[in-house]
Amino acid sequence: MDTLNGLKRTNYCGDLRSSNINEEVVLMGWVQKKRNLGGLVFVDLRDRSGICQIIFDTDVNKEAFEKAEKLGSEFVIAVKGKVAERSSKNPNLPTGDIEIFANELRILNKSETPPIYIKDDDNVSEELRLKYRYLDLRKSSMQKNLILRSKIANIVRNYLSDNNFIEIETPFLIKPTPEGARDYLVPSRVNQGKFYALPQSPQLFKQLLMVSGMDRYFQIVKCFRDEDLRADRQPEFTQIDCEMSFVDENDVMAIMEKMVQVIFKETINVDVELPLQKMTYAEAMERYGSDKPDTRFGFEFKNISDIVADCGFGVFSNSAKDGKSVRGINVKGHAEDFTRKQITSLEDHAKTYKAKGLAWMKVGENREVTSPIAKFFTEDEITAILDRMDANSGDLLLFVADKDQVVFDALGQVRLEVGRRLGLMDNSVYKMLWVTEFPVFEEDEESKRFVAKHHPFTSPMDEDVDKLEDGDKASLRAKAYDIVINGYEVGGGSVRISNAELQQKMFRALGFSQEEANEKFGFLIDAFKYGTPPHAGIAFGLDRLTMILAGTTNIKDVIAFPKNQSAVCPMTNAPAVAEEVQLEELSIKVELGEQE
């Protein structure tokens, strides 16, 4: 094998243009393709920037030509040569106007035949891609994604720095807080029998930084949750984490939507119009059945409970009261696009979200209704329904009747599925909005206890604060806000409680005894005694934001070395069995079996 021996690269492969013609260049990269043609050897040489065509000709350099004949795919080479105008130009390639006539070739490393192809449309399993991630990352799509991610982080950092934010690192080895999601624990060797936790977010530390007068903090930081994995969930994920003092929710939203605008402009050249729409949580649920509505298309919810309260269709009339409802969407103008069979498949979709069924009506000429359930309604009821649904000829109406939460979930998912099938989820369109006034509490399904929807440090709205101790907890609204893009929650935050007494009341409302509160958050309660400024913050999911900007729906495509669905790294086989001596030093023992 040859060595660099002081040879310096002069250009990246993908950067060469007609303007470089006649220059002597040194390129280094991987052999993407090699072919012998008409007594010449043609090599497509690849590096991070792209591909460039190299020609080896005995007349130019015999030794280089003979070496080139032996090149294989993915060999690593250095080439010295002269840039020439290409004889047969390739308009599909940025470097298609030129080619290099090589007068020197060094083979820096060989390659065995790679187990996966280095091309984007390679149809190998995800597991194999992850096992050979170092090869998978050679693909231009993956390189583009990682470069995009790096660029977003850089834009964010510069934007926030320009706006007086200071990047401050918070600890990774913190105190376990058995609240919210499950912590990853780290046994301590120095303090035997005790454990650190990896942070689910820097929440407490960033609030303490506000107490310390740092004024504006940010951090792009890894966070950890030991939850069961879904397609878009990883054990570790990256947050753009921000906190500001002396501001209210509108200040935070204003400065952060401007950041989103800058990101979209500088990465994909999309103009975001500001200010973004703001929609309350209540309105979002009413109109879309979701607190992260995809507003790229309509088909908004209508509540017909009042109309069907006394109708002859028991499924509807029984659902028209007591926290239940009957709601529908109008798939405007698309009656013909859904056959009975297709509607049945929509119904199946609804059922996976706990709906018992999906009622439908097609509206024909003169608002004539075709529907298996039409017979149960009076003519007046039908007219009232059509009026409420704003229905006309050619419309398809879909209804779910159930507990509110099921209606929201199931009909909301049906709405998304309809949008998907009709091609309305256009990845080149970006619809974003703020969802505000989230509930402070939500009921935990298992324990029937009220838990914090956001976290225990979120401030209730001023007008609702009195309900904290006496009133209807479920109706308490928070100074919380999420930014939603194309149906994804991309960021979320809140004004924090900055008053020690109110914080104590909140802990009580969440059912913490004084002792528990002190044990878990005593240092925060203490800190709040010594002059805490009003403060508010937000955290963006960098993985998800990058995913949207990259136009992919697979979060693993924007993470260099992700885990698979079993929280395993197929490349390194992490996690692994630890050596006995390591566990002894930590005074811990593995006791398998109990759980199995």
Next chain:
Amino acid sequence: MDTLNGLKRTNYCGDLRSSNINEEVVLMGWVQKKRNLGGLVFVDLRDRSGICQIIFDTDVNKEAFEKAEKLGSEFVIAVKGKVAERSSKNPNLPTGDIEIFANELRILNKSETPPIYIKDDDNVSEELRLKYRYLDLRKSSMQKNLILRSKIANIVRNYLSDNNFIEIETPFLIKPTPEGARDYLVPSRVNQGKFYALPQSPQLFKQLLMVSGMDRYFQIVKCFRDEDLRADRQPEFTQIDCEMSFVDENDVMAIMEKMVQVIFKETINVDVELPLQKMTYAEAMERYGSDKPDTRFGFEFKNISDIVADCGFGVFSNSAKDGKSVRGINVKGHAEDFTRKQITSLEDHAKTYKAKGLAWMKVGENREVTSPIAKFFTEDEITAILDRMDANSGDLLLFVADKDQVVFDALGQVRLEVGRRLGLMDNSVYKMLWVTEFPVFEEDEESKRFVAKHHPFTSPMDEDVDKLEDGDKASLRAKAYDIVINGYEVGGGSVRISNAELQQKMFRALGFSQEEANEKFGFLIDAFKYGTPPHAGIAFGLDRLTMILAGTTNIKDVIAFPKNQSAVCPMTNAPAVAEEVQLEELSIKVELGEQE
């Protein structure tokens, strides 16, 4: 308590100048000091940017005045008022030319009397400072340090981005590698009985990113080592981690010393002259007894072994052979600055580094020598020693005779101590250099095995590569380099092995069986088969770099929330006992006692 209620801050306290006179401003911050004087209330209002004087006057606003009378230290307030020229200017304060006449005061939060004072010269214990870190961080020195740290990170990111480096995040939950320092382990719940490790560095991942063609990588990233803590060591620390393809050691040093130059210029306005001096490891040891020499002052080592080989002083003559030596430093011109008592305390210092003693000679008029050991030497020997030591009237010579390693350590530390006592460690002077050609191996004291001095992926120098299998391992030099500033190792790196066969040889030389090597690093060995570019990298310690630029010698002063010497966070009391249910879910059990 008052609320913001839409009130917006217009300026930071510390930014106001004469040019703002007559402006109506809104400031928010903490009450640093309040005094009643001549019927007025004077408040020093503090925020991150500095301090500004506010005057409350009944004639301007009675209500605000009456509220102001009740203010206490560290109350959080918002003040609206008019900027006026100060009647008695304070040239020591950036805002000393102005003051604010307040016409509105809002008390946003009260404060109890803080347990530590918010001022820099507060002499409280470090433990108390860490317990109330949120108050400690209100000190201007600490805020400056964190702002400096953020600025360094930003400069680094922009410099590296401008030089085609891409920031790529590598995983925190990785495979345990029982090599080098002790890993922090993280039990896996999904994969019962198995463990992740927190990374000691992203070494393997950044090399794999080079295999994947990412070409230039960087990351500012937390790393973890479960080692016993020293003053300048934390369980988690931050690295500026870089890797480059198609380069050699000189390329890395050139691009990185330029980065250091930019950092010094943009943070503390110090000009660093490039290129930096390069010194081999062998030369650094010969001249300073250290691979991280503090070159702010001289007193270089001289070897007098040959002169004293047959002298009458047994301590010297016995040390003049077989991996032992007698070396000295000339504390030039400072004979009078060290009394016998002070020399004895230097000797005590030498003894803590395992020296058996510290011999000394003072040189007087006509090179007359005063020394308890003078009588053991012939006149010729004395002359030869003085010549070798370049000694003249007024010089103090200090000698250690022992095994080389002890001589280097002990005399090196004596040299530093002498420099410290003579005030030669000037923190406003910055002397930096590269130390190169480190040994590939070092002998592990306990096991007497050769281990990697840097890590097993460091490339030997081309001319030494053949010694890997046959030759004298101890003499093998690596393509490794450290950047040293004022005696601190601030960064270090190496050219990596990019050849699969050479890597295998290295594993064998380190005593790994084929099986072990595959078990630990199989994925890297595999990766190297598919076209690995020549690559090299470096990692800087951000904590240490910030410490030097901040002019402090306590690493905790540049970390927002550090751990104490027992790896405990005195503020949150992390680590803590975990709940039983958490451990059950992980199938692990704490078994104390065995170790105690």
